[in-house]
Amino acid sequence: xxxxxxxxxxxxxxxxxxGEELVLLDLRSGTYFGLDPVxxxxxxxxxxxxxxxxxxxxxxxxxxxxxxxxxxxxxxxxADLLAKGLLAPKAP
Amino acid sequence: xxxxxxxxxxxxxxxxIDAQPYSVWRGGSGEQIAxxxxxxxxxxxxxxxxxxxxxxANGRDVTCCPTPEATEAAVAHLWQNxxxxxxxxxxxxxxxxxxxxxxxxxxxxxxxxxxxxGKSTLAAAFxxxxxxYLTDDVLQIRQDGETxxxxxxxxxxxxWEDARNELLPVPEAGAIHTPSxxxxxxxxxxxxxxxxxxxxxxxxxxxxxxPAPQIEMKHLPAGQxxxxxxxxxxxxxxxxxxxxxxxxxxxxxxASAIPTLNLxxxxxxxxxxxxxxxxxxxxxxx
Numbered sequence: 277x278x279x280x281x282x283x284x285x286x287x288x289x290x291x292x293x294x295g296e297e298l299v300l301l302d303l304r305s306g307t308y309f310g311l312d313p314v315x316x317x318x319x320x321x322x323x324x325x326x327x328x329x330x331x332x333x334x335x336x337x338x339x340x341x342x343x344x345x346x347x348x349x350x351x352x353x354x355a356d357l358l359a360k361g362l363l364a365p366k367a368p
Numbered sequence: 369x370x371x372x373x374x375x376x377x378x379x380x381x382x383x384x385i386d387a388q389p390y391s392v393w394r395g396g397s398g399e400q401i402a403x404x405x406x407x408x409x410x411x412x413x414x415x416x417x418x419x420x421x422x423x424x425a426n427g428r429d430v431t432c433c434p435t436p437e438a439t440e441a442a443v444a445h446l447w448q449n450x451x452x453x454x455x456x457x458x459x460x461x462x463x464x465x466x467x468x469x470x471x472x473x474x475x476x477x478x479x480x481x482x483x484x485x486g487k488s489t490l491a492a493a494f495x496x497x498x499x500x501y502l503t504d505d506v507l508q509i510r511q512d513g514e515t516x517x518x519x520x521x522x523x524x525x526x527x528w529e530d531a532r533n534e535l536l537p538v539p540e541a542g543a544i545h546t547p548s549x550x551x552x553x554x555x556x557x558x559x560x561x562x563x564x565x566x567x568x569x570x571x572x573x574x575x576x577x578x579p580a581p582q583i584e585m586k587h588l589p590a591g592q593x594x595x596x597x598x599x600x601x602x603x604x605x606x607x608x609x610x611x612x613x614x615x616x617x618x619x620x621x622x623a624s625a626i627p628t629l630n631l632x633x634x635x636x637x638x639x640x641x642x643x644x645x646x647x648x649x650x651x652x653x654x
Contacts, residue, residue, distance in 0.1 A: 292594075292617070292620040294591045295590025295591060296589065297589050299620055301616045306612050310591040312591075316591075
């Protein structure tokens with residue numbers, strides 16, 4: 277994942293914070309997905325316009341993890357959300 | 369329960385529908401037991417060989433057209449336990465595949481899950497030990513701020529044959545076997561106490577499909593709980609964006625207000641009493 281990549285939520289995705297988690301609804305299929313508190317924070321940073329590098333930096337500050345682990349988590353979640361069509365790259 | 373108005377049409381064979389259904393329900397063998405179509409602004413739910421139900425766009429009016437070979441019992445079952453809950457849910461109310469029992473004069477607990485998970489069995493077992501049931505399969509919830517109430521349904525409890533034999537060994541008069549569901553309706557059976565007043569919902573247990581070696585109850589975080597509630601919601605329109613958005617908002621808000629736990633257990637009649645004890649203890653500890 278490019279460190280300067282930014283992402284957006286597609287129009288067919290709804291999201292709601294429920295407790296510390298995030299629930300996503302894909303309106304195309306009526307399928308629901310849940311993100312745990314870590315995933316919810318990553319999503320939140322991405323939606324604010326943070327790129328991969330900034331998101332990783334923030335996660336390192338918020339959670340007791342190394343930068344390497346944070347980056348791995350961010351990359352993995354982004355890849356998963358892109359594969360499911362729940363996230364889309366922003367045009368540069 | 370909130371209601372919809374039913375109008376009956378004369379029996380007729382089911383006409384061919386060329387469109388593809390937007391949703392189907394399948395039975396245990398994979399056969400289609402219900403098909404969902406849009407007909408203009410309205411909905412058509414077809415139970416092959418039994419009846420067509422046309423539901424108005426606002427969910428308030430339903431027209432039923434049975435086939436000539438359909439029995440009254442089968443049509444009545446489909447109306448009460450499938451179409452009416454779908455219509456009421458479509459009006460914006462919370463209606464789920466669930467049972468509920470009254471723990472005491474104020475509180476209730478609910479059991480969620482698709483058919484066959486043991487919702488009715490647990491409802492009957494709890495009722496027989498002094499916790500009357502509010503509903504055995506269709507759970508309507510009314511939310512008032514942070515408080516959710518389980519709403520009682522008409523006294524009717526349908527059990528599979530093994531559960532009926534285990535819990536009710538004396539054959540009861542008035543029991544009606546419903547071929548379309550496979551269960552027997554122990555309607556208004558005086559051995560199974562029913563609760564006719566709403567109760568505050570203290571907890572909900574989502575029953576796992578497979579037996580587990582031990583009884584386990586795991587508190588679901590709010591997001592997972594919301595998904596579990598949606599998965600067990602009666603939903604007429606599963607593809608329309610407006611309908612999905614409305615349901616999403618409602619259920620996410622409601623799920624935060626009800627402690628929801630995953631329940632896995634051995635599904636062993638000999639341990640049913642132990643299971644009920646643990647459910648009650650867990651609920652009281654919340």
